Amino acid sequence: MRVLKVALTGPNGQLGSEIRRYAPPEAELVPLARDALDVTNTEQAESVITGLRPDYIINTAAYVRVDDAEDEAQKVFRVNALGARNLALASEKTGATLVHISTDYVFDGGKKPVPYNENDAPNPLNTYGISKYAGELFVRNFAGRHYILRLASLYGKAGASGKGGNFVYTVLGKARRGEPLRVVDDIYMSPTSAADAAREIWSLITEKVKPSGLYHAANSGVCSWYEFAVSIVRRAGLPVNVEPVSHTDYKTRARRPLWSPLESTKGIKLRRWEEALKDFIAELATPGGP
Numbered sequence: 001m002r003v004l005k006v007a008l009t010g011p012n013g014q015l016g017s018e019i020r021r022y023a024p025p026e027a028e029l030v031p032l033a034r035d036a037l038d039v040t041n042t043e044q045a046e047s048v049i050t051g052l053r054p055d056y057i058i059n060t061a062a063y064v065r066v067d068d069a070e071d072e073a074q075k076v077f078r079v080n081a082l083g084a085r086n087l088a089l090a091s092e093k094t095g096a097t098l099v100h101i102s103t104d105y106v107f108d109g110g111k112k113p114v115p116y117n118e119n120d121a122p123n124p125l126n127t128y129g130i131s132k133y134a135g136e137l138f139v140r141n142f143a144g145r146h147y148i149l150r151l152a153s154l155y156g157k158a159g160a161s162g163k164g165g166n167f168v169y170t171v172l173g174k175a176r177r178g179e180p181l182r183v184v185d186d187i188y189m190s191p192t193s194a195a196d197a198a199r200e201i202w203s204l205i206t207e208k209v210k211p212s213g214l215y216h217a218a219n220s221g222v223c224s225w226y227e228f229a230v231s232i233v234r235r236a237g238l239p240v241n242v243e244p245v246s247h248t249d250y251k252t253r254a255r256r257p258l259w260s261p262l263e264s265t266k267g268i269k270l271r272r273w274e275e276a277l278k279d280f281i282a283e284l285a286t287p288g289g290p
């Protein structure tokens with residue numbers, strides 16, 4: 001069995017920790033936390049990747065605080081755009097395949113009756129989305145062999161370190177504390193399990209059949225944040241009321257697409273979001289769960 005050397009940025013983040021958890025036996029995973037490789041540092045990115053000579057680089061490092069991003073554009077661009085550029089250049093130089101993670105927030109949510117696929121034109125509405133789209137362009141045009149994987153509305157055991165959690169934890173926390181749950185019912189997306197996304201990334205790497213390029217990799221199906229919240233409390237057996245509100249009653253600093261579900265026309269098919277949520281809630285309930 002040939003060992004695949006895989007360098008992973010953001011190994012302690014929500015997605016990165018699931019990628020570590022599901023690493024297959026044939027992968028020699030090299031976790032590169034920020035102190036080992038700050039993706040904004042061009043020279044360090046080049047020297048670390050040149051020194052390691054990995055077969056793959058998985059880049060999950062990102063600035064993910066969508067509202068704060070509006071006040072920290074330079075910082076956001078350094079991580080999400082320049083960081084992607086640095087790894088793209090390093091991958092090109094060393095021959096490593098770059099697996100770069102992007103987002104549904106590259107879309108503007110302009111009314112579509114069906115989820116966005118890989119052929120739809122991006123038009124990000126906020127600083128985070130624009131920086132992530134810039135990162136995609138650097139990878140597409142500067143990296144050698146690469147996969148750009150767009151994920152959406154992630155939740156995982158670790159919670160997004162950059163966001164201090166995720167939507168599932170927020171809903172469960174409020175429900176358990178008896179706090180009111182008011183959730184927007186007019187923004188639609190594809191909630192995605194970080195564990196499922198991590199397994200898909202490993203399939204892509206180990207099966208080696210998909211050509212270089214852009215892929216959508218969200219759990220199947222569409223729901224509003226309200227429907228997602230209702231499913232979370234029901235699955236967790238919490239008898240609480242969720243109140244639907246409009247996004248117009250819930251002002252945020254960053255504009256968000258009102259519709260950003262994803263699907264793939266290139267053969268990526270994750271299971272339905274309800275199935276993934278069921279497993280996640282069950283895992284939380286098991287001893288040793290978070």
Ligand SMILES: NC(=O)c1ccc[n+]([C@@H]2O[C@H](COP(=O)([O-])OP(=O)(O)OC[C@H]3O[C@@H](n4cnc5c(N)ncnc54)[C@H](OP(=O)(O)O)[C@@H]3O)[C@@H](O)[C@H]2O)c1
Pocket residue numbers: 009010011012013014015016033034037038039040059060061062063064079083101102103104132150151152153154155159160161162163
């Ligand atoms: N969360 C979502 O809802 C969502 C939705 C769609 C797509 N995505 C994408 O999915 C990917 C993973 O997101 P996530 O939810 O796992 O976020 P996360 O938990 O915040 O993880 C991001 C990681 O990036 C690291 N990082 C930040 N700046 C860095 C730098 N300059 N150099 C090296 N590492 C750095 C962070 O390390 P520290 O711990 O040191 O800060 C953190 O571990 C990102 O590309 C994100 O854009 C996320």
